[in-house]
Amino acid sequence: MSAAPCPFGSHRAIGGGLxxxxxxxxxxxxxxxxxxxxxxxxxxxxxxxMRQIAESCDAxxxxxxxxxAEIVASRGKxxxxxxxxxxxxxxxxxxxxxxxxxxxxEVGDTICTLVSLSLTPLALDEIGAIDVAGATVTAxxxxxxxxxxxxAKLPPDLPQRTAMALCDVAGAPGHVARMARPGMTVCVLxxxxxxxLSLCAARQAMGxxxxxxxxxxSAASLEWARELGVADRLVRADLRDxxxxxxxxxxxxxxxxxxxxxxxxxxxxxxxxxxxxxRPKGRILFFSMATSFTAAALTAxxxxxxxxxxxxxGYTEGWVDxxxxxxxxxxxxxxxxxxS
Amino acid sequence: MSAAPCPFGSHRAIGGGLxxxxxxxxxxxxxxxxxxxxxxxxxxxxxxxMRQIAESCDAxxxxxxxxxAEIVASRGKxxxxxxxxxxxxxxxxxxxxxxxxxxxxEVGDTICTLVSLSLTPLALDEIGAIDVAGATVTAxxxxxxxxxxxxAKLPPDLPQRTAMALCDVAGAPGHVARMARPGMTVCVLxxxxxxxLSLCAARQAMGxxxxxxxxxxSAASLEWARELGVADRLVRADLRDxxxxxxxxxxxxxxxxxxxxxxxxxxxxxxxxxxxxxRPKGRILFFSMATSFTAAALTAxxxxxxxxxxxxxGYTEGWVDxxxxxxxxxxxxxxxxxxS
Numbered sequence: 001m002s003a004a005p006c007p008f009g010s011h012r013a014i015g016g017g018l019x020x021x022x023x024x025x026x027x028x029x030x031x032x033x034x035x036x037x038x039x040x041x042x043x044x045x046x047x048x049x050m051r052q053i054a055e056s057c058d059a060x061x062x063x064x065x066x067x068x069a070e071i072v073a074s075r076g077k078x079x080x081x082x083x084x085x086x087x088x089x090x091x092x093x094x095x096x097x098x099x100x101x102x103x104x105x106e107v108g109d110t111i112c113t114l115v116s117l118s119l120t121p122l123a124l125d126e127i128g129a130i131d132v133a134g135a136t137v138t139a140x141x142x143x144x145x146x147x148x149x150x151x152a153k154l155p156p157d158l159p160q161r162t163a164m165a166l167c168d169v170a171g172a173p174g175h176v177a178r179m180a181r182p183g184m185t186v187c188v189l190x191x192x193x194x195x196x197l198s199l200c201a202a203r204q205a206m207g208x209x210x211x212x213x214x215x216x217x218s219a220a221s222l223e224w225a226r227e228l229g230v231a232d233r234l235v236r237a238d239l240r241d242x243x244x245x246x247x248x249x250x251x252x253x254x255x256x257x258x259x260x261x262x263x264x265x266x267x268x269x270x271x272x273x274x275x276x277x278x279r280p281k282g283r284i285l286f287f288s289m290a291t292s293f294t295a296a297a298l299t300a301x302x303x304x305x306x307x308x309x310x311x312x313x314g315y316t317e318g319w320v321d322x323x324x325x326x327x328x329x330x331x332x333x334x335x336x337x338x339x340s
Numbered sequence: 341m342s343a344a345p346c347p348f349g350s351h352r353a354i355g356g357g358l359x360x361x362x363x364x365x366x367x368x369x370x371x372x373x374x375x376x377x378x379x380x381x382x383x384x385x386x387x388x389x390m391r392q393i394a395e396s397c398d399a400x401x402x403x404x405x406x407x408x409a410e411i412v413a414s415r416g417k418x419x420x421x422x423x424x425x426x427x428x429x430x431x432x433x434x435x436x437x438x439x440x441x442x443x444x445x446e447v448g449d450t451i452c453t454l455v456s457l458s459l460t461p462l463a464l465d466e467i468g469a470i471d472v473a474g475a476t477v478t479a480x481x482x483x484x485x486x487x488x489x490x491x492a493k494l495p496p497d498l499p500q501r502t503a504m505a506l507c508d509v510a511g512a513p514g515h516v517a518r519m520a521r522p523g524m525t526v527c528v529l530x531x532x533x534x535x536x537l538s539l540c541a542a543r544q545a546m547g548x549x550x551x552x553x554x555x556x557x558s559a560a561s562l563e564w565a566r567e568l569g570v571a572d573r574l575v576r577a578d579l580r581d582x583x584x585x586x587x588x589x590x591x592x593x594x595x596x597x598x599x600x601x602x603x604x605x606x607x608x609x610x611x612x613x614x615x616x617x618x619r620p621k622g623r624i625l626f627f628s629m630a631t632s633f634t635a636a637a638l639t640a641x642x643x644x645x646x647x648x649x650x651x652x653x654g655y656t657e658g659w660v661d662x663x664x665x666x667x668x669x670x671x672x673x674x675x676x677x678x679x680s
Binding site for chain 2: 006008009010017018019020021083084085086114115116118119148149150171240241242243269271272276286289291292293294295296297298299300301302303304305306307308309310311312313314315316317
């Protein structure tokens with residue numbers, strides 16, 4: 001690490017470049033002048049990564065711990081090589097570099113990182129319990145935040161792990177709040193945490209007008225959406241089957257399909273369902289890390305559907321505050337953010 | 341093939357589902373009632389696929405022919421398994437199924453397909469000359485278009501291979517024509533064919549106002565852009581280096597960066613450059629099949645950049661006519677569409 005410390009963290013990318021695409025990060029100490037050191041308490045893996053790890057390890061805790069340890073040891077970050085995705089973490093501020101742009105932080109504060117684990121230098125000493133449904137991993141070690149890295153101080157009124165889980169998916173409702181309008185037909189594919197928050201954000205933007213539809217393959221996820229009570233229609237559907245999904249949405253909308261489709265499901269192969277759910281000139285927000293760029297682009301072209309497809313960016317202005325506010329406004333969300 | 345023929349072609353997807361994500365298509369005859377049979381004359385591989393095949397075969401013609409034959413024989417379509425992308429083809433209409441929705445076609449017409457080769461059933465009897473720079477492959481065989489498949493009759497005033505090459509990248513200028521506005525700062529990354537047409541579309545939309553910037557790693561591509569003469573600034577840059585690219589764009593724009601960035605380069609790993617070229621609240625169109633969804637989403641988040649990122653959809657209304665019209669309006673484009 002002879003390079004001058006870069007605000008984007010390229011000085012810790014082995015081989016140079018930005019830390020996200022890098023194969024490996026240098027997570028060793030000492031801390032550089034523009035960095036923040038965090039004593040890690042827990043990780044919140046993104047939903048696609050947790051699903052992939054659980055499936056490949058037969059949901060065996062010991063195997064999953066070993067897999068996570070192996071990834072972090074070999075890459076210097078919790079960057080799942082299969083899904084390409086990360087998650088976020090919580091921990092306590094341990095050291096603040098003199099040039100780190102922290103306006104409001106003190107040593108000892110509990111924070112959640114708002115940048116992906118796929119670009120956050122991380123070293124773990126211990127991996128504890130893994131909550132697959134909650135997507136959290138109890139862990140001890142250190143993480144480093146770069147000068148451009150975002151973080152949130154955890155609000156005192158929310159349980160820490162709930163706040164962490166909200167931070168992980170906050171981009172979804174952030175985008176939806178910008179894109180949904182009164183009177184729209186909005187379709188949310190996947191009613192996991194990101195999907196539930198999207199339903200809430202859409203309902204707030206639409207008021208009592210419009211039609212809000214939620215689809216999921218899992219009866220348990222749909223049950224959360226049912227308890228939430230904001231969607232007009234909730235239907236169980238295999239979202240990897242585009243033709244069946246299309247038939248359901250067409251029936252629910254009298255053939256007019258959705259003006260705004262939010263794809264949040266963590267299963268691969270759902271691009272076709274999202275595209276066929278959208279009406280011509282409609283917009284699709286892809287928020288799932290299981291999305292394939294080429295599958296989305298070529299499927300839309302292949303079915304001759306003129307739709308605007310947006311890559312969900314975790315960061316939109318005010319995103320975390322929107323997510324925290326939605327959680328407070330819809331106490332029924334607690335069920336889905338259990339384990340918190 | 342016992343299933344009823346589906347407008348999207350699922351009846352030819354081995355294992356069901358949409359034909360684009362399918363591992364293999366059944367390209368065998370006879371033709372189904374809602375299909376169109378084409379006698380293939382040439383393929384235009386998309387730029388990322390041609391680059392990958394040429395690189396992996398050391399640009400050896402015999403090896404490249406063997407690789408293309410192997411892909412088509414094993415998948416029933418020219419769907420590059422590494423890049424996930426395809427291209428388009430030209431040929432003559434050989435048979436029109438009684439239920440195919442062809443309003444204007446006759447047997448013998450020369451057409452270009454407007455859906456990706458990654459979902460077009462294809463069987464090749466012979467593979468001839470490969471023009472790597474032109475991305476064309478002379479070939480003989482048959483292809484099948486589904487009822488939802490788009491095509492264009494070739495205009496009589498343009499050389500056939502030029503028209504085919506224009507069809508392959510027509511989505512890029514189609515999007516740009518919608519997104520560019522007078523007075524904007526627009527940055528086009530990659531000045532290959534899609535990039536050159538994007539520069540033309542942006543200049544038409546902006547008139548003499550605004551700032552139009554083109555960047556490419558290749559001196560030859562930049563030379564085409566120079567001959568085109570529509571960009572205000574053209575700079576050679578390694579677009580796989582996000583920090584260097586950012587420094588160049590920042591200098592050219594007095595630190596204000598680009599409101600609209602069009603990423604057309606066919607090299608993998610250019611997502612960071614596109615994101616750092618964009619100003620906060622700016623928009624990025626990713627038109628390259630080498631784009632990684634997760635790299636784009638997580639890099640934008642990682643650098644805390646609030647940008648709207650759009651997945652370039654080949655199909656936008658009027659796209660082919662826009663591309664043909666641009667080619668006629670800017671005769672300097674001929675150099676880049678050589679071999680035509």
